[in-house]
Each structure stands twice: as C-alpha cells, then as structure tokens.
Amino acid sequence: xxxxxxGHSCVLLDTGAARLLLDPxxxxxxxxxxxxxxxxxxxxxxxxxxxxxxxxxxLSANPDARLIVDSGTAGQLAGFEHEVVEPGASFEVGGAxxxxxxxxxxxxxxxxxxxxxxxxxxxxxxLHPGDAFTPPPAPIDVLFLPTGAxxxxxxxxxxxxxxxxxxxxxxxxxxxxxxxxxxxxxxEQLGPEKTTITxxxxxxxxxx
Numbered sequence: 001x002x003x004x005x006x007g008h009s010c011v012l013l014d015t016g017a018a019r020l021l022l023d024p025x026x027x028x029x030x031x032x033x034x035x036x037x038x039x040x041x042x043x044x045x046x047x048x049x050x051x052x053x054x055x056x057x058x059l060s061a062n063p064d065a066r067l068i069v070d071s072g073t074a075g076q077l078a079g080f081e082h083e084v085v086e087p088g089a090s091f092e093v094g095g096a097x098x099x100x101x102x103x104x105x106x107x108x109x110x111x112x113x114x115x116x117x118x119x120x121x122x123x124x125x126x127l128h129p130g131d132a133f134t135p136p137p138a139p140i141d142v143l144f145l146p147t148g149a150x151x152x153x154x155x156x157x158x159x160x161x162x163x164x165x166x167x168x169x170x171x172x173x174x175x176x177x178x179x180x181x182x183x184x185x186x187x188e189q190l191g192p193e194k195t196t197i198t199x200x201x202x203x204x205x206x207x208x
Contacts, residue, residue, distance in 0.1 A: 001126055001142070003208050005200040006031040008175040009049055009130070011144060013122055014205070017095025021065075022120065022128050023049040024058060027175035030203040032058060037065040038094030043130025044105055044117040045073040048175070052076060066093060072116040087118060097123050102134040106151040131173070133160045142208055145169045145187065148177035157183070158190045165192040168208050171199055 002014040010028035013020045018038040024031045025048040032054055040058065042050045050073060059065060059080070067082040068091075074084045085091065087103045102119035119134035121127050125141040127134070131151060136143075143166040146152060161169055169187060174180040188197045200206050 001123070001208065002205045003126075003142075003170065003200065004205045005170070005172065005202055007202050009043070009128075009144075009146075009173050011128065011170075011172065012205075013096075013126060015094075015096045015123055018093055020093065020096060020098075020122065021058075023130070024051060024054065025049040026051040033061075034058070035061055037062040038096070039066040039068055041098070041118075041120050041128075042067075042069040042073050043102075043119065043128065044070050044115060045076055046105075046115075046131070049130070050076070055080065068093070068098075070116045070118040085118065099124070099137075101127075101136070102130065102132050104132065105130070106132045106149075108151045127164070127166075128172075133163075136164060139166075140164065141167045143169045144172045146173040147171045147180055147183045147187075149173055150176075154183050154186055158186060161187060161191045161195065166195055168196045168198050170208065171197065 004012040006028045008027035009023040010031050011022050019036050020039050022041045027048045085100045087100050089100045099121040100118050102117050105115045105117040117130045117132045119129040127136050127140050128144045143164050
C-alpha cells in the first residue's frame with residue numbers, strides 16, 4: 001500500500017483501489033493539493049487532526065470524496081456534507097474495506113472531558129489509531145504509531161508497539177516534539193524484533 005505522510009497525524013493511503021486521506025490537521029502541510037481522493041477520514045475533533053479552515057478547499061478539489069468522521073467531529077461540520085461512523089461499523093469506500101475501532105480518546109488529564117475517537121483499520125492491514133492505544137482485532141502489517149502528545153509518554157508508546165507487534169511501525173503525531181528522532185531511536189531499541197520502524201519523508205509516497 002502506498003503511503004504518504006504529510007506530517008503529524010495526516011497520512012494518505014493509496015490501496016490501489018482507493019485513495020484515503022486521514023486526519024488533515026493544523027500541524028500537517030502539503031495535503032491541500034492532494035487529488036483523486038475517495039474519502040477523507042477523521043479520527044476525532046481536535047484541531048491537529050482536522051483543520052476546518054482548509055477542509056473546504058480540499059473537498060472542493062475532491063468533489064467525489066466522502067467525508068467520514070466520528071460523532072464528536074460531526075458537531076464542527078456545519079455546512080459540510082459528511083457521514084458519521086461509530087466503533088464496530090465497517091464500510092467500503094472506493095474498493096477499500098474500512099473497520100472502525102476504538103471509541104474514546106486517551107485521557108489527557110482527569111479534568112479534561114474524554115471525547116470520541118475512531119481508529120480506522122484499512123483492508124485489515126494498516127491501522128491509524130487516532131489519539132488512543134487502540135488494539136487491532138488481529139495481527140496487522142502496519143501501525144501508525146503516535147509518538148508525542150500531551151496524553152502519552154514514550155514508555156506507553158513502546159508498550160503499545162510491543163502489544164500490537166506489527167511488521168512495520170510508522171511514527172506519526174510527532175509535531176509537538178522538537179527532536180522526535182530520540183523517540184524513533186527508542187522505538188527501534190525497545191520495540192519487537194520483528195518490527196521495522198519506518199520514518200517516512202514528508203510528502204514522499206512510500207510502499208509499506
């Protein structure tokens with residue numbers, strides 16, 4: 001599956017049957033010019049996962065793309081045609097199969113309300129968990145691994161990586177870190193022996 005990382009949590013998956021853009025947020029760049037999309041998938045409502053100021057132009061450039069979101073994000077989308085999916089659902093888009101996992105965002109602080117968070121499993125092989133440590137229902141090939149956030153520490157990311165043990169882990173959600181390479185090194189050192197850590201060059205399509 002050809003994968004392009006646009007920084008932070010935004011990735012483009014080209015399955016050969018569908019082109020899916022996930023989490024086009026404020027800390028990501030370059031996704032604005034992406035064309036030929038079958039769907040835009042949003043894991044949750046935080047601005048670093050959905051930049052509503054740039055959403056209109058993206059959808060105008062992709063008039064046939066479906067906008068598929070969690071229930072929390074739906075409240076921010078007045079004026080945008082969209083579909084709401086819940087954990088437990090599955091659907092097809094452009095020839096790709098998408099399973100919705102998860103349910104809740106990881107806890108940032110006990111005083112901050114927990115919001116909905118969808119994880120998306122594409123064709124049973126590539127998992128984007130959003131902002132949560134969502135376990136897949138079966139072994140997977142590729143995990144998009146959250147690296148730095150107010151809701152995680154690196155030991156938790158390592159434990160999640162070990163629990164999922166994918167063939168390849170692609171670090172994402174790194175924009176809040178000044179030097180994310182330190183975390184990448186720990187993933188390589190402490191992750192499962194079977195797992196390759198693949199850091200994608202921004203805006204460069206890569207088969208993984």
